Every structure is written in C-alpha cells, then in structure tokens.
Amino acid sequence: MTHDEADVTSFALRKNGDGIDYVVHNARSTIALGQAREKAMGIHFDAGISTEGLRITDNFSIGDRVTALRFSGDSAAEEAFEGQPRTKSILFSVTERSPAPPPQGSRSPDRSGNGTTGSANSLVTVRITDRGVPTRFQASRRLYVEAADASGASRVCSAEVCSGSMRSLKAAFLVPGRNEVVIAYERATSGRTVLYRWNIDTGSVRKSADPGGLLDGGGFRRTPCAQSGVLLACAYSGPSTPPRVVTINLETAKIATLANPNAALDARDFGRTRFLSWRDAEGREGTGKLILPSAFSGRLPLVITTNSCSGFLRGGSSYLISEHVLAAHGFAALCINTNGDNELAPQFNEKTAVLAPHKASLASYQAAIALLDRMGIIDPDRVGIAGHSFSANVTAYAVSHTRLFKAAVLGGAITIDPWVYQLTTATPDSRRSGLWSSFLNLPPLDQDPGGTWSKISPSLNAARIEAPVLMELPESEYLNNLELYRQIRRTGGIADMFIFPNEGHWLGREPAHAYWRQLRALNWFAYWLQGQRRGPPEMTHEVELWAAWHAQRDRQLLSISLPSDARANP
Numbered sequence: 001m002t003h004d005e006a007d008v009t010s011f012a013l014r015k016n017g018d019g020i021d022y023v024v025h026n027a028r029s030t031i032a033l034g035q036a037r038e039k040a041m042g043i044h045f046d047a048g049i050s051t052e053g054l055r056i057t058d059n060f061s062i063g064d065r066v067t068a069l070r071f072s073g074d075s076a077a078e079e080a081f082e083g084q085p086r087t088k089s090i091l092f093s094v095t096e097r098s099p100a101p102p103p104q105g106s107r108s109p110d111r112s113g114n115g116t117t118g119s120a121n122s123l124v125t126v127r128i129t130d131r132g133v134p135t136r137f138q139a140s141r142r143l144y145v146e147a148a149d150a151s152g153a154s155r156v157c158s159a160e161v162c163s164g165s166m167r168s169l170k171a172a173f174l175v176p177g178r179n180e181v182v183i184a185y186e187r188a189t190s191g192r193t194v195l196y197r198w199n200i201d202t203g204s205v206r207k208s209a210d211p212g213g214l215l216d217g218g219g220f221r222r223t224p225c226a227q228s229g230v231l232l233a234c235a236y237s238g239p240s241t242p243p244r245v246v247t248i249n250l251e252t253a254k255i256a257t258l259a260n261p262n263a264a265l266d267a268r269d270f271g272r273t274r275f276l277s278w279r280d281a282e283g284r285e286g287t288g289k290l291i292l293p294s295a296f297s298g299r300l301p302l303v304i305t306t307n308s309c310s311g312f313l314r315g316g317s318s319y320l321i322s323e324h325v326l327a328a329h330g331f332a333a334l335c336i337n338t339n340g341d342n343e344l345a346p347q348f349n350e351k352t353a354v355l356a357p358h359k360a361s362l363a364s365y366q367a368a369i370a371l372l373d374r375m376g377i378i379d380p381d382r383v384g385i386a387g388h389s390f391s392a393n394v395t396a397y398a399v400s401h402t403r404l405f406k407a408a409v410l411g412g413a414i415t416i417d418p419w420v421y422q423l424t425t426a427t428p429d430s431r432r433s434g435l436w437s438s439f440l441n442l443p444p445l446d447q448d449p450g451g452t453w454s455k456i457s458p459s460l461n462a463a464r465i466e467a468p469v470l471m472e473l474p475e476s477e478y479l480n481n482l483e484l485y486r487q488i489r490r491t492g493g494i495a496d497m498f499i500f501p502n503e504g505h506w507l508g509r510e511p512a513h514a515y516w517r518q519l520r521a522l523n524w525f526a527y528w529l530q531g532q533r534r535g536p537p538e539m540t541h542e543v544e545l546w547a548a549w550h551a552q553r554d555r556q557l558l559s560i561s562l563p564s565d566a567r568a569n570p
Contacts, residue, residue: 004088005027005029006028008023008024018091019090022087023088023106023210024088025082025085026081026083030083033081034081036082043057046427047071047429048071048072049220051381051426052413052476052480053475053477053479054476055151055475059156059542060079060504062079063064066502067079067080070557093137124148124149124174125147125148125198126172127172128145129143129146142165143164143165143166143169144156144157144169145157145162145165145169145183147200155200155203159196159198161207162196162198170186170215170224171224172487176230179200180197180198181197181198181200181252183195183196183197183198185204186214190275191213191337191446192214194207194210195210195211195253204354208253211248213237213241213311215232215236216235217235217243217246218311221260225248227250230249231250233245234246234247234248236255238311239291239309239312240270240273240312240315241266241312242262242266243261243312244258244260244261245258249492256277263525270291270324270327271291271292271293271294271327272291272293272294273290274289274290275289275290276289276371278367278368278371280363280366280367281364282366285346286336286337287309288334288368288369289335290332290372291323291326291327291334292330292332292377293327293331293332299376299377300377300378301332301529301565302332302369302372303321303385304334304383304384304385305321306361306387306388307388313333316388317388317391318411318506318507319508320386320411321521326522327527330530332377332378334368336365338390352457354440354441355441356414357390358393358397359397361394365398380405382530383406384405384407385405387409387411392410392413393414395410396414396416396484397458399465400457400459400461400462402539403405406467406529407467407470407525407529408468409470409471410470411472411473412474413477413478414481415480416442416456416457416458417484417502419482420444421442421453421461424477458484459484460487461566462488463487463491463492467497468494468524469493470498470520470521471485471496471497472520473497473499474499474500474506475499475502476498481497496542496546520535521544527543527546528546533547
C-alpha cells in the first residue's frame, strides 16, 4: 500500500478509522549513500560501534539488503544513517501520501485505549501515566492509571493492579457510556494478563476476566488489544496455546475466538502444563510454567529455561530450547520468569549487594528445584539450565559459584567478567558504561581494592565449573564469552562454542539458525542429563567430541581421586 522509498518500521490504523499511519526513517538510497561515504572516508570510532564481535560494516541483514548496524542510547540498535523517525499517512479515500508530525512516543505504541467515553455528566479521558521517580532501569518508572474529566480534574486509581512497571501494567480501556475502565494487568511477569474493572466514581476495583494466558501474543513490551466500541481484539496465547485472535466484550467479559491461524499447531499434544509459584529463602515470589511429558514414571531430568515465559512457550525469552520439545524427549521443563517487580526496585547505592538481581534469580531457581524435588517430579542431581541475556549472566555465575546444575547452555554474551568490562567500555560514553554501577553495582576495575571482580567473575572462577557449558552465540556477541570459554577449557572443564553469523542479540532472524541451535541444545541436554547420544548425521561428530571430552575428564578425575600407589599400578 505504501510503496515507500524507506522501510516501514511500524504502522497503525488511524483512530478515526479513515486510514493508516506508518513510521519510516531515511530512504534506503540515502542510507546506502551515507554508508558508502563513510567506507571511503574512514569510519569514525565512537559509542555507536560495537566492540563485542560484530563487524563494523555489512554486519546485518534486512530482507535482501546487507547493511551496517549501530547502537544508540543504552542498547538500542539501528541502521547506520537511518535518521530520525517520520510518520506518514495513507487515507483510505485517497491514494496520495501526506506527511504528518511524528506522534509522541512513535517508537512505543499508545497503551491507553481509545481515550474518551461519554457519561451523563462528563467526558472522561484515561491514560497510563508516569508519576514515579527513576528506578533501577532507566526506562522503568512506576506507572499509574489516571482518569480526567472535561474540567481537567483527574483521579488516580489506588488499587494494587492500577500501578506497576511497563511489563505489569499493560493497558487501560474505557467502557463506552460508563465511567469505568478495564485495566490489563500482569502480576510479576507471570505470563497471565488479567482484566480488572475500575469504577472511576466509587474507586472500586474488581476482577473482570482471567483468560489464563497473555493478551499480547507473547514477547516483550507489546501492547495488548485494540478497542472498537465495547469489543477488544487481542492476540491470546498460553503456554500450550499458540497465538490466536480473540474478542473480549467489555460489558459481559465474554471471550470468543475470532481467528485461529495456528489451528494445526494448536491441535498437537503438548504434554501436561501447569502454572507454578513459590517463594525463595527471603520470601520473594517466583513464577513459572512447568511442562511434563504426557506419560512418565519415576523422577525426570529437569531443564530450566529462563528470563521471560510469555505466551506460547518456545524456550523462554531467547528460544534456546523449546519446553515442549524437551517434554517430548523425556524431560521436565520449567520456564522461570524473572520477577518484573525487580524493575521497580530503588536505584543501587553503596549498600546494595553486588549482583543483587542475579543472586535473586539464582535463589528463585534453587527454590523451584527444591519444590519439584519435594513433589517427587524431578531428579535434583540431573538439572540443566538454558540462559540468555540477563539470565546468561545468572547461568554463568551459577555454574561458577554453585553445583546446582549438571549442564548449561548460554545463548548470549555475559557481562560480569573483567574481560568484558575492558572490551565494551572503550569510550567514556559506551553503551554499557553505566551498566556496571547502575545495575551490577560493580566498581571500576582500577578502583576495586576489595577484589570484588575476582570474587564474582565466572572466568576467574572457571576452575570451579563442573557443569559442561555449551555456548550458542550471535556473531555480534561472541567475543564477550571468549575468556570464559578459554578458562573453562584451560582448567580442564568442558565447553563448546558455536557462532551464528549476521545475528544480533536475540538470534532469531534466520529460521535455519533457530532450528540448529535448538537441536544442538537438545542433544547437549540429552547427552549430559540422560546419557543419550542423539541427533542427525550432520551432528554425529559433535556428540562424539563431547563423549571424548567426557571420557578424558573422567580419566583426569580418576587419577586425582586414586591414591598414588593405585595410580602407579592401575
């Protein structure tokens, strides 16, 4: 419909229904010219250059184009020379495109519903507003649901479900003809969107509907539902339910399926699924989804997937290994959410524990394993973990500082090593420069008289790592893990690494990469937790190499444990 000279990065139906607004950056020819010019003149080294392994030019694919990726702000990746976003419009009654000023937050969709509703005495608007102070994460402020009448007088909903982080407080929708608001809320990144009804006049809040899953299709920071009159149209998904389009009646709370594009996948047997919650040793709540084989006997090996268990389960936030695939091959699979309330914790100070969020996640994993052990479901001596992004760091810390896991898969870079500090803070304004103090609470390397880095670094504690570690990394991040890989191998541990070219942090642009990555992770857990050699012929040499390393390590351990006379006379 657009035939634009620039790529369309997002679009939305206009609120009055007369057309489409869409966002573009510079034309593709303009971007290509800028990149060609800097190749000829020399590329200026600044904070936009990735020093973590990504090539400087021709390092990313967009469709059939190969382009250059740059970083801006804390972590946002963008195309070099793409310029500022601009909003254009297509009106259904005409074919000519007309420029329009960019809306507020053009990169983040409006989450406040249709905005107005009539009542007997007033015209009411509702929005989700920021009334908080900055918290641990720069973009995470406490949000509130606020309603205002025609005179400008406003009311803020005071109920617990009316405030939270951007991951918990999803959206607010006015009920037409009533001074009532339906609020979409997700508690502690639980993976369940619950609808509540707030009466603006009385202040009362009651539960309206609990579909048992998410209403945003799964994923990060997506806006649930679009409103048309009394109906919401939402992308519903659950742990074993692939995304489908449903309607929700705001007056009756009735939910109906509008379209099911994944009917064939939906019809498959995904084993037994249940929501779990627990509390760690300090009383913090943890949540997750447990997938079990349809039929099993005895205690099962367990694989924990991590970070975010949104919608239909495909391996946590990074799709390292599908929980349903694990269950189909005889594992118990538990996807554990990182508690979204951590985002609203106060800013770090000198009294905050080093790696506080990481240690909290590890405590949650320990409590979950203990719970499944008490339930008689899992063998606590055969537990593996797959970690990506934040939880890749938790996983690296866990295997180097505990004996909780017998096998691990890292899907992304770690940041809690001195090597990475040196590599990624090449300029004072490097995108990771604030990470160490604002999130990890770690001192600069040259201001660490207490040896904090040496105590927490996975690489500097690699000799303690007993769990075999598989690293399946995007090309843009593999340098961050080189020191950990080297130290594990140097100290006699087992580590293997595979690098996927032209991939960014989430490593999901090419289906072939996703396929082989998941299959290799399954083979890894099958070998180390089940004692099985599996996989297609193309991977036979990999499993044989693991077996050779396994036998070599066993011989080394035997020589260490035997007395000297026994070693002399085997």
